[in-house]
Amino acid sequence: MLEKFKNNPKLQNLLRNIDKNLQDILAQKDKINIMEICGTHTVSLLKHGFRNYFADRINFLSGPGCPVCVTSQHDIDKVIDLAKQGVHLAIFGDMMNVPGTRSSLEKEIAKGATVDIVYNPLQCLELAKNSNEEIIFIAVGFETTIPVIASLVQDAQRMELKNLSILNLVKTLPNILDYLLNNLELNLDGFICPGHVSVIIGEEPYKIVTDDHNIPVVIAGFEPVDLALGIESLLDQIKTGKPRVANRYKRMVKPEGNIKAQKLIQSVFKPADVEWRGFGFVPKTGLKLREKYRQFDANKKFDIKPEESKNITGCICDKIITGRKKPLDCPLFGTDCRPDNPIGPCMVSMEGACSAYYKYGKEE
Amino acid sequence: MQNKKDREILLSHGSGGKASKDLLSMVYNILGDVVINRGEDSGLISTTEKSAMTTDSYVIDPIFFPGGDIGKLSIYGTVNDLAMVGAKPKFITVSLLLEEGFSFSSLEKILHSIKEAAKETGVKIAAGDTKVVSKGKLDKIFVNTAGVGKIIHAQDISSQNAQVGDDIIVSGDIGDHGTAIMAHRNKFESKLKSDCASVYPLVEKLIEANVEIHTLRDPTRGGLASILNEIAFSSRVDIELEETKIPIKNTVQGICDALGIDPLYMACEGRVVIVSPSSNTEKVLEILHKEASGKNAAHIGKVINKSQNPNLLLKTFIGSRRILPLLTREQTPRIC
Numbered sequence: 001m002l003e004k005f006k007n008n009p010k011l012q013n014l015l016r017n018i019d020k021n022l023q024d025i026l027a028q029k030d031k032i033n034i035m036e037i038c039g040t041h042t043v044s045l046l047k048h049g050f051r052n053y054f055a056d057r058i059n060f061l062s063g064p065g066c067p068v069c070v071t072s073q074h075d076i077d078k079v080i081d082l083a084k085q086g087v088h089l090a091i092f093g094d095m096m097n098v099p100g101t102r103s104s105l106e107k108e109i110a111k112g113a114t115v116d117i118v119y120n121p122l123q124c125l126e127l128a129k130n131s132n133e134e135i136i137f138i139a140v141g142f143e144t145t146i147p148v149i150a151s152l153v154q155d156a157q158r159m160e161l162k163n164l165s166i167l168n169l170v171k172t173l174p175n176i177l178d179y180l181l182n183n184l185e186l187n188l189d190g191f192i193c194p195g196h197v198s199v200i201i202g203e204e205p206y207k208i209v210t211d212d213h214n215i216p217v218v219i220a221g222f223e224p225v226d227l228a229l230g231i232e233s234l235l236d237q238i239k240t241g242k243p244r245v246a247n248r249y250k251r252m253v254k255p256e257g258n259i260k261a262q263k264l265i266q267s268v269f270k271p272a273d274v275e276w277r278g279f280g281f282v283p284k285t286g287l288k289l290r291e292k293y294r295q296f297d298a299n300k301k302f303d304i305k306p307e308e309s310k311n312i313t314g315c316i317c318d319k320i321i322t323g324r325k326k327p328l329d330c331p332l333f334g335t336d337c338r339p340d341n342p343i344g345p346c347m348v349s350m351e352g353a354c355s356a357y358y359k360y361g362k363e364e
Numbered sequence: 365m366q367n368k369k370d371r372e373i374l375l376s377h378g379s380g381g382k383a384s385k386d387l388l389s390m391v392y393n394i395l396g397d398v399v400i401n402r403g404e405d406s407g408l409i410s411t412t413e414k415s416a417m418t419t420d421s422y423v424i425d426p427i428f429f430p431g432g433d434i435g436k437l438s439i440y441g442t443v444n445d446l447a448m449v450g451a452k453p454k455f456i457t458v459s460l461l462l463e464e465g466f467s468f469s470s471l472e473k474i475l476h477s478i479k480e481a482a483k484e485t486g487v488k489i490a491a492g493d494t495k496v497v498s499k500g501k502l503d504k505i506f507v508n509t510a511g512v513g514k515i516i517h518a519q520d521i522s523s524q525n526a527q528v529g530d531d532i533i534v535s536g537d538i539g540d541h542g543t544a545i546m547a548h549r550n551k552f553e554s555k556l557k558s559d560c561a562s563v564y565p566l567v568e569k570l571i572e573a574n575v576e577i578h579t580l581r582d583p584t585r586g587g588l589a590s591i592l593n594e595i596a597f598s599s600r601v602d603i604e605l606e607e608t609k610i611p612i613k614n615t616v617q618g619i620c621d622a623l624g625i626d627p628l629y630m631a632c633e634g635r636v637v638i639v640s641p642s643s644n645t646e647k648v649l650e651i652l653h654k655e656a657s658g659k660n661a662a663h664i665g666k667v668i669n670k671s672q673n674p675n676l677l678l679k680t681f682i683g684s685r686r687i688l689p690l691l692t693r694e695q696t697p698r699i700c
Contacts, residue, residue, distance in 0.1 A: 003614065015682060047686070049678075049679075049683075050684065053683070228682065
């Protein structure tokens with residue numbers, strides 16, 4: 001299975017076909033701009049050498065798809081404020097080193113704050129059951145992670161846990177693409193849409209991009225063959241001028257998505273306007289807990305009031321996750337801002353564009 | 365009275381008194397004739413020939429893992445370090461640092477492994493030590509070994525010797541050890557085992573066949589990509605690997621993909637990377653392929669040019685090139 005999508009002899013034919021189509025398209029225009037939304041795609045494109053392969057032909061732009069990177073500075077400061085209040089936080093590992101306006105979780109831990117790294121939100125149930133402390137799960141993530149967070153809330157209610165809540169910072173995908181296309185002039189020629197998120201939401205929601213904005217969309221996987229198939233489909237759509245939502249990750253993504261997971265999300269959450277780094281507040285791009293689960297909302301349970309948040313001087317993460325700049329455009333990249341000393345969130349998260357460029361994208 | 369089954373190491377076992385003596389006689393009993401020092405302050409060895417010496421400490425967690433344990437690892441690890449400069453392993457020292465409360469039965473198992481590994485590799489234990497520290501001051505057991513070996517290769521084998529035109533050969537599948545440990549820690553069900561073994565027999569075969577060897581390295585902590593970066597840097601050359609040629613088990617790749625880590629940076633404990641002139645490559649592979657531990661040996665890349673700014677490059681599955689950098693963060697702590 002793995003070999004089939006990594007080291008497949010047909011890959012060379014596929015690339016030749018792509019090269020030929022590219023030549024035809026580039027006879028009409030200078031360069032093609034493709035946005036990959038998901039951080040895992042950014043990593044895969046660099047790791048498998050696609051960026052170098054298409055160097056002067058396709059301009060790959062990272063989009064708003066790394067959960068830690070899109071979390072606003074104010075929300076990061078809220079997390080740190082909670083840590084200061086002496087509650088017990090449970091977080092995904094990538095959140096640990098994100099710098100807030102005045103501090104970071106790492107610094108608060110050194111001063112005595114309790115922060116546990118969890119791999120699965122459901123680990124919080126055990127933490128809460130075996131503790132008298134207040135446990136707060138910092139809920140970041142997209143549709144891939146949200147069903148598990150919804151399960152956490154439902155299970156917590158079933159188990160009648162009084163000392164567990166979530167700081168809900170989750171985001172949802174398709175509407176942010178609409179907002180991005182309406183508000184920024186990026187001249188995008190196509191989107192590579194995330195495989196994992198699409199497993200849950202299916203193909204339909206991306207029609208907002210193809211139908212309203214006339215821009216090609218492909219849902220793709222993460223191995224070399226998956227990516228080549230995805231790029232092939234986008235070029236095909238560009239060439240024929242007929243954008244559609246193509247699914248090139250059919251072994252994982254069903255057209256309707258995972259309906260059970262969608263229903264689970266809807267039963268616990270309802271759509272909400274939320275704040276994104278780089279975008280500000282965007283209508284209907286996040287979720288809030290339904291009334292019947294309000295006792296699990298850390299915002300209602302605690303008085304969270306961080307001092308005024310400020311974006312970090314010189315850091316352009318906000319522009320990177322909106323496709324307006326690339327990591328190598330940042331004056332701090334690789335000098336002041338490195339994985340061992342991150343200044344912005346895109347250098348912290350393993351899926352952040354800056355961290356991926358630092359690891360895989362260094363120029364020879 | 366503690367029964368033998370659940371006996372634990374106590375602070376008194378490190379006091380120098382009767383309990384210490386009991387512990388030592390157990391150690392001597394198990395290790396038997398691989399020990400050449402019988403209770404003197406120093407062991408006597410004779411070395412008139414050019415020799416190599418090395419030391420390493422082993423702090424792996426868990427101490428028992430699929431395919432081995434800390435005892436086996438502490439002998440093979442040091443034996444392999446000697447083999448990497450073309451030395452035949454002769455003598456070894458073994459220091460055991462024990463946490464109060466550590467179980468005797470685990471210690472016995474580890475000592476048996478040490479004995480088996482020493483016998484297999486032909487090293488004699490020339491000196492040893494045991495220390496006990498109070499609970500919580502270390503985690504269960506740490507082992508330090510030092511080794512002495514006789515140089516059997518006429519030319520220097522060194523990380524600084526890689527030359528343009530040399531080929532890069534690896535003796536088998538990469539990343540098994542580190543991945544087996546990570547799978548075990550994450551409670552994945554898998555048959556994957558550590559590759560923990562001595563690579564000296566392979567090295568000896570190559571040297572006996574008069575193969576010209578420029579560099580030998582065992583890709584332990586940091587894996588294949590890290591040691592090749594070091595070789596590139598030390599020799600001031602660029603090295604290019606071909607992704608399609610690097611032998612990785614499907615299980616290793618699958619587990620690494622699931623954990624979001626890269627097998628090119630995962631430790632091996634029974635592999636050797638050989639840098640030698642490309643005219644030798646066929647001969648090297650023929651020799652390695654005859655041995656069970658070398659049957660998956662592969663030619664994975666080459667030294668492409670001299671460089672003031674040395675890089676390790678990867679030709680990826682799609683035929684594009686990218687840099688394989690040194691990692692800034694350790695992927696997997698305490699795996700050796």
